Amino acid sequence: MAEIVEVSGVTRDYGEGGIMTRALRGVDLVLMAGEFASMAGPSGSGKTTLLNIIGGLDRPTSGTVKIEGRDITRLSGGVLSRLRRDRIGFVFQSYNLIPVLTALENAEYVLMLQNIDKEERRERVMRVLREVGLDGMEHRFPRELSGGQQQRVAIARAILPEPALILADEPTANVDSETGGALMNLLRRLNEEKGITFLFSTHDQAVMKRALRLIRLRDGRIVEDGKPSNG
């Protein structure tokens, strides 16, 4: 299996002047293609910071991050945008759908960024919305969807560009446990069927157990990396 993510000696400091906060303290991490990994840890342990840095939303203070062998810490903003657009999908805790776009248009947006023609876009979006269980809801606006349905739209949006990696920041935090379980089933199915690598952060023990690999962070360091205890 190929390395999708390679994080080496990453630190991240926040703050200005004399007051500095070190969010990450020399993190090393490798994710192989097709992994289904979860990151856990208390609030402030650095989970979201690490996800942001791997996703190219933030830059490390030191260290390198390679996505599919390419050091993204040296990329310009434009190249990084293209990398995110084509190779990395994001699923956020609070869905972050565009409220003025329908489910179909939200999902279609990333394909539009890839300059895919309208007919193909519509065909792919409809297929993926069916896959995530939103058949018949494509013309609903986010406000007309439940939390779980909105997260499914967000997942559809993330997988549509056929990325190598999907980063999910607490994807089940805003839904009930039953919906959370269904969403995890969906992510796992997409991982198996499409071979997409997943890395998600979570506080939820049930979610951690569903992962095939559990990475625990504390105070900006990886303190445990292996299979979940009952996984």
Next chain:
Amino acid sequence: MIVRLAWRSIWRNRRRTLITIASLALGLAIAIFFIALSEGVHNQVVNEAVRMQAGHITVEHPAYQAAPAVDLFIGGVDRLRRRIDGIEAVEATKLLIRGQGVANSSAGAVGVAVMGVEPSVEAGTSPLARHMVTGSYLEDGDDRKTILGEHLADQLKLTQGSKLVLTTNNARGELVEELCRVKGIFRIGSDEIDGYLVQIPLEFAQRVFGLQPDEATQLGVVLKRPAELEATIGAIKAIEPGDYAAVLPWQAVLPEVASYIRLRRTSTWVFQSLLFIIILFTILNTLLMSVVEREREFAVLLALGTRIVQLRQQLFVESVFIGILGCVAGMLLGGAAALSLQVHGLDLSGFMPEGVTVSGFSVSTTIHALLTPPILLWTGGIAMAAMLVLSLVPMRRIGRLRMTESLR
């Protein structure tokens, strides 16, 4: 998709967008209305002033402006006049003889401006004939008749039918005295005209000043459409390109009126611009608010791979939409208000019972706006351009967006 996103985004806070559009529309409407009103007043001033004089265009001896004197006349005016009359934009042409003199009566003597006019032409082009308070205006065929201002008549204790002796120098420098009779007395409302001007028939003036029937000091041209001034001057110069006569626009003949209008026009535009800038600041505030509120959304779009330039395009298109809606509404509103005032006019005589004079020329107290396509297009264009310039501020702000902080 960007256009669709922009259109829907502006309507997500309908009230704010409507307030923004209304602010822009109102600012533009006020600007259009007052600029059109100002232009209307200027038009009235110019119309009254130029028609009292030679018209929109004056053809005269090249040296006359520098040192006005009756010996600086032009000859062969009938042939030239016939050719100018053939120009489509020309409403009328008129011959004038202008000189200085002294009006004498048994009550005293007063220095006057003597203007020889063609009565029937002058009655149709000059407002003077409408302002007779005693007697009547001159008619073709009148000989040794004169009309004069009420103030002058009072000074010389003249009434209709009184005798008046005009003393002047003719074109050869000889002193001449001619007796004439007062046919009418006018009141324009301007001290300078009412106390100084004497009009006599052209043939009588030619005799008084020693000119031939084909000679005059001015050949005036009144236009149907003042906007065609430059083109008509060009056409006249094409007819008479030599050094024989100068072809002057009214601005050169009435520089004080032209200066007044330039000053008024500038101050109107400055004042309206300042007002509009104040309105733009409130619009800028709402534009910035709409960006600040959506920073998280923009961060998500950036995370998905949207480039900054695409976000800027979206903000630009939003401003274009708001600009178009605001400008169209403003142009309709301001245009309708100005057009209404153009048609119906506004009588201000209650506020200004003594009348209004500009540079010695009386202006009607019923003011009319003058709405022209350039006023609409310029003000609308400037408002739209200002709106687009304004959009640069939120566009710049979006460039400083910190994704991770906004996504938190």
